[in-house]
Amino acid sequence: MxxxxxxxxxxxxxxxxxxxxxxxxxxxxxxxxxxxxxxxxxxxxxxxxxxxNWEIGGGQYWHENYDPYDPFTIEDSHTELSQAILNEEKLGYVTPILIAQATMYPQGRIQNVLLKGINPEQTILELPSSYLNIDIDEIPVCIGKRTAEANHLNVGDYFTIRWRDKNGTFDAAEAKIVHIFKTNVPAIDNGILWIPLETLRTMMQMPDEATLLVTSQEKESLGTFKGWIFKDHYYLLTxxxxxxxxxxxxxxxxxxxxxxxxxxxxxxxxxxxxxxxxxxxxxxxxxxxxxxxxxxxxxxxxxxxxxxxxxxxxxxxxxxxxxxxxxxxxxxxxxxxxxxxxxxxxxxxxxxxxxxxxxxxxxxxxxxxxxxxxxxxxxxxxxxxxxxxxx
Amino acid sequence: MNNSIIIQIKNLKKDFPIGKGVFTALQNINISIKAGEFLGLIGPSGSGKTTLLNIIGSLDIRTEGEVTVLDKNVSTLSQIEAANLRSVYLGFIFQTYNLLPVYTVFENVELPLLLLKQPQAERKKAVEDALEWVGLEDKINSRPAQLSGGECQRVSIARAMVKKPKIVLADEPTANLDAENSHHILKTMESLNSELNTTFIFATHDEKVIQYLQRKISLVDGQVVNDEKVTNIPIGG
Known part of the structure; x- marks a missing residue:
């Protein structure tokens, strides 16, 4: 050789x-x-x-009925958080997100959106939810740059949101853009209005309920919770x-x-x-x-x-x-x-x-x-x- | 000088297939060659000289008969054994020199020693000695394209001799050379033959070479027609 x-x-x-x-x-x-x-x-x-960092954290627990690719499941994908989950939330290992369908009327136009309620205090995701921690008469809303550009919305703009609560009753309220964030993750931007979790729970008459739970990166899976299915990184990053x-x-x-x-x-x-x-x-x-x-x-x-x-x-x-x-x-x-x-x-x-x-x-x-x-x-x-x- | 028989050929026959038939290039060849001989296979083109040389050099195989070189039956050697025989004991000189064009003179002459896996220092010394024998010390870094035909053939001789083989097989070594270069080369080979007792076997029909031979084996149509020893060499000696 x-x-x-x-x-x-x-x-x-x-x-x-x-x-x-x-x-x-x-x-x-x-x-x-x-x-x-x-x-x-x-x-x-x-x-x-x-x-x-922006969307899935260490992994997500989905309500057993939740299917992000089937809008018809959203109405039935919510449940009250158990004490075990609440304890994990208090420790900062999980942040609940409630999802609901709605319609917004920016400048008189009609736009279907998803309302996502998130705890403004959460630190698990990089989503700037702290902007939602504001005391105003309207519903404070954070949106992504793509949604803002698609709907010609700017910080401080007002528009009407119309939704149907847990009992099927339609309701509407004024919302105000409090922050527009820029993210590389379109899944948390396109057609999504981020509002305070408690506000959405009240709007939907779903106290203490959530559609999915995002876990912190240091804990990832927190074990088994009845009625919730854990989705790991491999699944969520498919x-x-x-x-x-x-x-x-x-x-x-x-x-x-x-x-x-x-x-x-x-x-x-x-x-x-x-x-x-x-x-x-x-x-x-x-x-x-x-x-x-x-x-x-x-x-x-x-x-x-x-x-x-x-x-x-x-x-x-x-x-x-x-x-x-x-x-x-x-x-x-x-x-x-x-x-x-x-x-x-x-x-x-x-x-x-x-x-x-x-x-x-x-x-x-x-x-x-x-x-x-x-x-x-x-x-x-x-x-x-x-x-x-x-x- | 040990004059034992080193090549023994008995009843050699060589056929080449041509179309559906065969062409017999050699038949009924019986020759014994002793160590240190300076002999030639002479005859016209197509007489079978090169074929016989190739069979002795284990580059070709016989159809019938037995060819023993240095006590090895070349007809039964495996490819590796035949390569080993050539590598250690045989040197080849070709009509068209067959130097590797991208190698320098030194590298061309060094090649057989590389195949023998000799250490670098020994290789260098042997190559320098070989080039001194043929008078090309000053061309050590030249490439074949920069040399004359005579110089190329001298490099080819140095390559054949560098490992001090027992037998050198030279196929028409002067065919492409003028008279002066031919004589120079033949004198070189003659002196190597007498100094190192190397057996030289030529395949030639060149009169210039024939003058130097100590033994002439004449071939016609693949058969030995004459085998004579020359005691008095007029020019070479």
Whole structure:
């Protein structure tokens, strides 16, 4: 192996232009794969972090009837909190949220919304609920930037909210925007009005009731509560995970094309080498190499492109990707309207596993691509190879 | 000088398939070669010289008969054993030099020693000695493309001789060289033959080479027609 490496290095160094072109194309694949994966990884991490901090905390207990994808369940998804839950709430390990459907009438327009009652004192979520801790005649409302822009609402604006309470009676009241928050998590923004929990309970005639419970990140699951189903991070982050996986597949197609081009160059070089270097192959055999050793030599020579590509990729890739990891990748305007959790600026995350995994992937692929044409050597007649006779 | 028989060929036959039939390149060959001989397989093109040389060098296999080289029956050697025989005991010189174009002169000559896994210091010394034998010490860092034909063939001789093999097989070594270079190279090989007792076997029809031979085995249509020893060498000696 050491000999093969030494001879392969000599052969590559002896044809610098050809080697450089192959290595450069391959290094582009290296850098692009790591960049693409790093970007998705960064997005994934940020999206998870934001979703945990703003929406799901350490996990959620859902009322057994609650299904966020079925609005018809909301009416029946509430129950009084047990003493055990109230105790956890007092300790700050859980914050209840009550959800109700309503209609708002901003500037005379009709808009269906979800009212979400949250304790203004809670600290489990980053949602700025403390703004709801205000003593005014109207219902204090916090909304996200997306909802504000979609409804042309500003802090201090008034509008009417109309809802139907537990008994089916319609009621309405004036509300006032007390704060507009900016979040990367559209699930707590789009069409949602955040109001004080006690206010909503009173409006709905549902004292001490809630639809879901958000647990603190340090406690996560608090055990079993009758009538409540615990949803962990794996479940609650399914949408993000699936979206990243989908994007990852899309990205993979892009860098697979790049990798394919690089592999085509290596394959082509190998085929051409074996075709043009038959005398060399014959000479190696005459000097005492077995045909298997010559196959190994050509395979190592091809595979060495990937090692050199990793080095070249590191030379220009580390500064470039490093710079972007610090500066971030600014998303185009309007990206936050897409409906999925994404920050204004994504900071790519490059892990050692990603770099090593990519290196291994390219090394293995290059070795296979180098080996396939090299196998032909084992079928060559040494006497013909020495004379350079095309076989 | 140990003059024991190192190559023994008995009833050798070699056929090549051509279409549905066969072409017999060698038949009924019986030759014994002693250590230190400087002999040539001579004959016109197609007489089977190169084929015989290739079989002795374990690069090709016989159809019938027995070929023993250094007490090894080359017909029954595995690929690894044959490679080992070539690597340790045989040196090859080709008509077209077969130097590796991307290697320097030093690297070309060093290659057989790398295959033998010799330590670096020993390799360096051996390569320098070999290049001194052929008078190319000053071309150590040149590449084959920068050398003349004669120089390339001298590098090829140095590569064949660097490991001090028992047998050197030279296939038309002067075919691409002018008279002056041919004589220079043959003198070099002759002196290596006498200094190191290396057996040289040439496949040639070049008169320049034939003048130097101590034994001439003539082949016609794949058969030995004459095997004569030359006691008085007019030019080479």
């Amino acid at each position: 050491k000999l093969a490496l030494k001879l392969a290095y000599r052969n590559l160094a002896g044809a610098p232009l050809r080697t450089f072109l192959n290595v450069f194309v391959l290094s582009l694949s290296f850098v692009m794969i790591i960049w693409n994966k790093g970007l998705l990884s960064g997005w994934d991490k940020q999206a998870r972090r934001d979703t945990i 949408a993000i995970r699936e979206m990243i996986e989908m994007k990852s597949i899309g990205g993979s197609i892009f860098y697979l094309i790049l990798l394919l081009l690089a592999m085509l160059a290596i394959f082509d070089t190998q085929v051409l080498s074996i075709f043009r270097r038959q005398k060399e192959i014959g000479t190696h055999i005459a000097l005492g190499m077995t045909q298997k050793q010559v196959v190994g030599l050509f395979t190592v020579e091809g595979a060495m492109h990937s090692v050199l590509a990793a080095i070249l990729g590191a030379v220009y890739g580390i500064p470039l990707l490093g710079l972007q990891a610090v500066k971030g990748w600014t998303m185009p305007v309007g990206t936050d309207d897409y409906g999925f959790t994404i920050a204004d600026t994504i900071y790519p995350a490059y892990s050692l596993a990603l770099v090593l995994g990519t290196t291994l992937l390219i090394l293995i692929t290059t070795t296979i691509v180098s080996y396939i044409p090299a196998r032909r050597i084992s079928k060559m007649k040494p006497t013909d190879a020495i004379r350079g006779k095309i076989q």
